[in-house]
Amino acid sequence: MLIEIKDVYKIYGEGLESEVRALDGVSLSIDRGEFVAVVGQSGSGKSTMMNVLGCLDIPTHGEYYLDGTNVRELSDRELSRIRNRQIGFIFQQYNLIQSLTVLENVELPLIYQGVGADERRELAMEALERVGLLGRIKHKPVEMSGGQQQRVAIARAIATHPPIIMADEPTGALDSHTGHDVLRFLQQLNKEGSTVILITHDNGIAATARRCVRLQDGKIVEDREQEVDWL
Amino acid sequence: MNIRQALKMALRSILGNKGRSVLTMLGIIIGIASVMTIVSVVNGQNQQSLKQFEAMGTNRVSVSLSLYDGRDCFQDLYNYCNSLGKDLVVGVTPSGYANATIVYGTKNSNAMQKNQENMFSENGTVRTDVELPPDLYYGSDQYAVCNNYQLEKGRDLSFLDIRQHNQVCVLGARAARNFFGYADPLGKDLSVNGYPFKVVGVYAEKDPDSAFSQDNVIIFPYTASRLLSPGQSISDFVVKAASREATEEAVTRLNGFLSGLTGNGERGWGNAYSDNQWQNTLNEQAAMMSMVLGGIAAISLLVGGIGIMNIMLVTVTERTREIGIRRAIGAERSSIVTQFLIEAAMLCGIGGIIGLSIGTVATRITGKLLVHMDIWPSIPITLGAFLLSVVLGILFGIYPAAKASKLQPVEALRAE
Ligand SMILES: Nc1ncnc2c1ncn2[C@@H]1O[C@H](COP(=O)(O)OP(=O)(O)OP(=O)(O)O)[C@@H](O)[C@H]1O
Ligand SMILES: [Mg+2]
Numbered sequence: 320m321l322i323e324i325k326d327v328y329k330i331y332g333e334g335l336e337s338e339v340r341a342l343d344g345v346s347l348s349i350d351r352g353e354f355v356a357v358v359g360q361s362g363s364g365k366s367t368m369m370n371v372l373g374c375l376d377i378p379t380h381g382e383y384y385l386d387g388t389n390v391r392e393l394s395d396r397e398l399s400r401i402r403n404r405q406i407g408f409i410f411q412q413y414n415l416i417q418s419l420t421v422l423e424n425v426e427l428p429l430i431y432q433g434v435g436a437d438e439r440r441e442l443a444m445e446a447l448e449r450v451g452l453l454g455r456i457k458h459k460p461v462e463m464s465g466g467q468q469q470r471v472a473i474a475r476a477i478a479t480h481p482p483i484i485m486a487d488e489p490t491g492a493l494d495s496h497t498g499h500d501v502l503r504f505l506q507q508l509n510k511e512g513s514t515v516i517l518i519t520h521d522n523g524i525a526a527t528a529r530r531c532v533r534l535q536d537g538k539i540v541e542d543r544e545q546e547v548d549w550l
Numbered sequence: 551m552n553i554r555q556a557l558k559m560a561l562r563s564i565l566g567n568k569g570r571s572v573l574t575m576l577g578i579i580i581g582i583a584s585v586m587t588i589v590s591v592v593n594g595q596n597q598q599s600l601k602q603f604e605a606m607g608t609n610r611v612s613v614s615l616s617l618y619d620g621r622d623c624f625q626d627l628y629n630y631c632n633s634l635g636k637d638l639v640v641g642v643t644p645s646g647y648a649n650a651t652i653v654y655g656t657k658n659s660n661a662m663q664k665n666q667e668n669m670f671s672e673n674g675t676v677r678t679d680v681e682l683p684p685d686l687y688y689g690s691d692q693y694a695v696c697n698n699y700q701l702e703k704g705r706d707l708s709f710l711d712i713r714q715h716n717q718v719c720v721l722g723a724r725a726a727r728n729f730f731g732y733a734d735p736l737g738k739d740l741s742v743n744g745y746p747f748k749v750v751g752v753y754a755e756k757d758p759d760s761a762f763s764q765d766n767v768i769i770f771p772y773t774a775s776r777l778l779s780p781g782q783s784i785s786d787f788v789v790k791a792a793s794r795e796a797t798e799e800a801v802t803r804l805n806g807f808l809s810g811l812t813g814n815g816e817r818g819w820g821n822a823y824s825d826n827q828w829q830n831t832l833n834e835q836a837a838m839m840s841m842v843l844g845g846i847a848a849i850s851l852l853v854g855g856i857g858i859m860n861i862m863l864v865t866v867t868e869r870t871r872e873i874g875i876r877r878a879i880g881a882e883r884s885s886i887v888t889q890f891l892i893e894a895a896m897l898c899g900i901g902g903i904i905g906l907s908i909g910t911v912a913t914r915i916t917g918k919l920l921v922h923m924d925i926w927p928s929i930p931i932t933l934g935a936f937l938l939s940v941v942l943g944i945l946f947g948i949y950p951a952a953k954a955s956k957l958q959p960v961e962a963l964r965a966e
Pocket of ligand 2: 367
């Protein structure tokens with residue numbers, strides 16, 4: 320198994336009367352090369368789950384095995400390395416660095432990988448080409464539309480060719496046409512061998528995935544294979 | 551990530567947010583430059599006035615004495631002082647001021663009057679090479695010791711010069727230069743209000759940096775006043791005491807002597823007081839000035855520091871998010887802290903150097919315009935201001951990094 324969480328809890332304000340169980344005893348396994356959609360209503364714990372799976376957050380209770388290693392036992396350096404090389408994140412709010420240009424943003428994960436300048440630029444340009452943004456590499460994020468910024472974020476996520484892609488509502492801020500492009504792109508990446516985890520509240524969007532996991536109040540209420548809606 | 555990449559990253563970040571970078575540097579620049587300028591200029595002027603005072607000498611007692619019958623009372627004072635012994639009083643002289651026209655060859659003291667217009671050089675400092683009219687004093691044979699002059703050439707005024715009303719004079723170094731240039735003044739006759747006065751000696755230079763220098767003087771035997779200032783009686787005298795302790799003793803004795811001489815004010819008036827008193831006052835003022843300056847310096851630095859702190863803290867949220875993003879895509883804690891440290895050090899270093907340069911220029915310009923002096927910034931103040939603002943800048947610069955890198959990436963991303 321590539322990803323395996325066992326009885327994971329994420330509890331805010333544990334023990335208080337106002338405690339929130341964002342994840343309430345979740346167990347899930349995801350294999351290499353899968354395309355999994357995580358669906359659920361707002362507040363059901365989808366983002367929390369992605370943060371845990373992406374090593375951006377640590378669960379309150381429960382264990383997480385990534386490629387057989389217990390994440391809880393890893394140092395900051397090892398976790399940083401995993402985020403850097405194993406996972407490409409696409410966030411709902413893009414999360415680009417405003418003071419850097421498009422190209423610099425896409426190069427950033429490669430810099431932290433220690434890739435040399437020439438190769439770095441080549442990889443970044445290749446990723447930008449794939450999302451169709453070669454013309455605007457010297458611009459700052461604020462000078463671009465929402466859809467373009469999301470494409471920059473995608474380019475940044477794929478520039479390192481990570482085996483896992485995690486996307487949190489990647490189409491949330493986009494019109495249906497642009498959103499469509501993004502989803503097709505994720506399917507394409509999955510075909511090329513990446514494991515894709517797509518988070519959405521929209522059942523129609525979830526239909527682009529082979530497997531659909533439904534969250535409700537921090538618990539998994541459904542986990543099924545489905546007919547893929549190829550785009 | 552190696553240091554070279556961290557350096558590049560910091561540089562990109564500085565250039566990527568020019569507004570923030572400029573504001574941060576501005577706090578440092580203003581802090582350093584203002585402290586340097588204020589403190590250095592006032593300090594320089596303070597020292598200048600102390601130096602001039604020092605040239606005049608210490609342990610002086612001023613004596614005012616006048617008898618109603620108009621009799622020359624200096625001889626009495628002279629005899630009394632010399633009877634006190636050299637371990638109490640080392641000299642006594644009139645300090646009367648003469649008004650006369652001095653002519654030698656083409657040089658004329660009246661003509662020198664108009665040179666006052668050219669007293670300042672083009673860049674604002676005082677010129678010491680302008681020929682200004684000399685100050686003329688009536689003195690005794692002890693004038694030099696009372697006023698801190700050393701003889702350089704020839705001889706000093708003698709007791710006989712006084713006694714015999716000799717038409718001789720001694721020149722201060724600058725007066726000698728103004729009237730004689732490089733020629734030897736000894737033995738030459740100056741025309742003083744038309745009367746010939748032979749130069750017998752020249753004093754060594756002791757106050758080279760002032761425009762109205764204590765070296766631009768001519769000393770005549772006080773008995774020449776009958777010739778040069780008929781009708782003027784000399785009533786101001788200077789007694790030079792042997793030491794600081796002797797000064798107090800001399801003042802007491804002199805006051806006793808004076809009340810005897812004037813019959814407790816019936817036959818005239820007389821009074822002796824120590825110059826040390828107002829020298830002390832001057833010293834106190836200088837000390838006070840330094841304290842006020844210290845205060846101003848501290849406040850300027852504080853204001854600069856608060857400016858730096860402000861701009862750094864205002865951007866904490868923005869930077870915390872940035873740190874969250876960097877962590878999410880794989881930056882280790884140590885890379886984050888290194889990058890922010892380098893960034894802050896670069897900003898503060900560049901700002902500090904700009905501040906230093908502006909401070910130096912401002913010190914020199916203000917010095918020339920305001921106090922007409924050639925002032926260089928004081929090194930301890932400059933160093934202190936530089937270090938303090940740079941350290942402050944760096945501390946507040948790495949504050950967001952130190953804070954945010956402790957968070958889980960997701961918490962840093964959530965910052966608002
Ligand atoms: N830092 C936090 N402190 C307290 N409660 C939190 C925190 N973060 C999330 N929660 C709570 O955890 C629950 C799950 O949040 P989460 O962001 O995972 O929902 P989501 O499914 O992603 O919702 P959406 O579709 O709106 O993004 C919510 O009830 C939320 O209020
Ligand atoms: Mg969410």
